[in-house]
């Protein structure tokens with residue numbers, strides 16, 4: 001579902017702003033809302049979201065807001081009230097009960113991460 005701006009704004013290069021969408025929802029328990037950028041605006045103008053994906057908790061009843069950021073190094077981005085600025089995706093989530101243990105089971109990856117599998121010159 002697309003989310004639209006409730007305001008007109010001009011976002012200068014490198015700046016961010018929290019923008020209202022005028023939407024409040026009651027998500028079913030066991031789901032989460034994720035706020036994603038729109039790929040067209042990202043590729044063409046450099047518009048993104050600071051905390052992408054934003055998390056909308058099932059218990060949240062306030063207005064959904066989007067923390068937009070202009071990642072273009074030079075050009076401002078003009079947004080008009082009603083423009084589609086982001087998209088909301090609703091997903092089911094696990095609600096696990098966490099249990100503290102002294103050891104974890106062995107896996108082939110183990111504790112290797114952060115590029116340990118290579119695949120790029122800078123990773124060695």
Ligand SMILES: O=c1ccn([C@H]2C[C@H](O)[C@@H](COP(=O)(O)OP(=O)(O)OP(=O)(O)O)O2)c(=O)[nH]1
Nearest residue numbers: 035051053054055056057060063064065066067
């Ligand atoms: O892009 C976003 C992200 C969050 N929210 C709202 C819904 C969410 O349920 C609430 C809290 O979000 P989050 O848990 O990410 O914020 P926090 O910085 O951890 O603050 P809090 O202490 O309120 O949990 O803010 C939005 O409207 N837009």
